[in-house]
Amino acid sequence: MLIEEYELEVFTPPCEPGAERFSAIAHLKDDITGVLPYLNATLKGAIYNPAVPALSWTRGGRKVVFSASQIAVSNLRDRDEAIRVLESEIERVNRTWERRDEITPSFHVRKRPTPLAIYRLLPQTNCKKCGEPTCYVFATKLAAGQHRLSDCPPLTAPEYQESLAALQEMLADVAG
Numbered sequence: 001m002l003i004e005e006y007e008l009e010v011f012t013p014p015c016e017p018g019a020e021r022f023s024a025i026a027h028l029k030d031d032i033t034g035v036l037p038y039l040n041a042t043l044k045g046a047i048y049n050p051a052v053p054a055l056s057w058t059r060g061g062r063k064v065v066f067s068a069s070q071i072a073v074s075n076l077r078d079r080d081e082a083i084r085v086l087e088s089e090i091e092r093v094n095r096t097w098e099r100r101d102e103i104t105p106s107f108h109v110r111k112r113p114t115p116l117a118i119y120r121l122l123p124q125t126n127c128k129k130c131g132e133p134t135c136y137v138f139a140t141k142l143a144a145g146q147h148r149l150s151d152c153p154p155l156t157a158p159e160y161q162e163s164l165a166a167l168q169e170m171l172a173d174v175a176g
């Protein structure tokens with residue numbers, strides 16, 4: 001088992017005073033740098049940066065960041081959810097580490113497209129059918145993994161098929 005002990009910190013992000021969402025960090029006793037390439041190989045859409053070293057991943061509207069001595073998660077409802085989610089991610093790390101002989105590590109560095117690059121390919125109708133006030137807000141949330149292309153109904157129109165194909169290709173490497 002790679003991670004046996006950690007200290008839990010749950011807090012409201014300082015940039016969002018009064019927020020009803022929380023973030024949490026598991027401060028690890030052990031260095032988990034060695035498991036990051038294996039997680040990169042198994043977590044679809046993970047963004048890996050070996051220079052840091054860190055790997056970020058979006059799952060269920062939550063951002064999860066694995067670094068050498070921490071696992072951080074954002075967009076949590078409360079302390080109970082923080083404990084549950086972090087324990088799940090610690091179990092994922094330990095399970096991946098135990099299976100490392102079966103996994104080919106990936107050192108491939110993926111980069112998430114910028115909101116502006118996504119926006120340029122959207123219909124730019126500001127129709128609000130996606131639930132967002134503007135196409136740029138939608139693009140920002142799409143880049144962050146908080147929306148899917150299917151959330152933009154105009155993209156299914158025949159005149160946007162080239163744009164849709166370009167967006168699918170752009171987002172294929174980082175889809176979570």
